[in-house]
Amino acid sequence: MAGFNTPGLLFVGSSSPGELAYAGALLKKLYAAGGHDTYVEPCVGGYNQARSALEAGYLPSQMETSDVTLYSSVIGFLLAGRPLADLDVRIEGEPLGVAIAFVNAAGFTPTSCSPTASRGCRA
Numbered sequence: 076m077a078g079f080n081t082p083g084l085l086f087v088g089s090s091s092p093g094e095l096a097y098a099g100a101l102l103k104k105l106y107a108a109g110g111h112d113t114y115v116e117p118c119v120g121g122y123n124q125a126r127s128a129l130e131a132g133y134l135p136s137q138m139e140t141s142d143v144t145l146y147s148s149v150i151g152f153l154l155a156g157r158p159l160a161d162l163d164v165r166i167e168g169e170p171l172g173v174a175i176a177f178v179n180a181a182g183f184t185p186t187s188c189s190p191t192a193s194r195g196c197r198a
Contacts, residue, residue: 099127099131102114103131105131106131113138113167115140117140117141117164118146119140
């Protein structure tokens with residue numbers, strides 16, 4: 076099983092050229108259509124998708140990204156049994172409640188992500 080039994084998989088590399096081309100074309104269509112004036116990408120690794128957004132026409136002032144340290148923090152908080160709301164993650168000043176609700180709805184609890192769990196995190 077992948078995940079905590081294979082920690083290297085937590086930070087697997089960049090998007091493939093095909094993924095970047097697809098994302099770039101999609102972002103261009105979204106940007107051109109209007110109504111999609113902000114690009115948000117949490118837990119960014121190499122910023123390749125963000126570069127695709129720039130090439131699609133998004134200005135840096137229209138983009139919000141964060142480093143993968145947010146991902147590490149979420150995993151750390153789950154393992155420590157701390158509520159994700161304590162991270163105080165915000166997009167455009169608003170708490171990131173949707174992501175917290177998703178994690179809670181998936182059934183990930185501090186005990187299901189215990190370092191002593193034999194198969195890593197489980198819902």
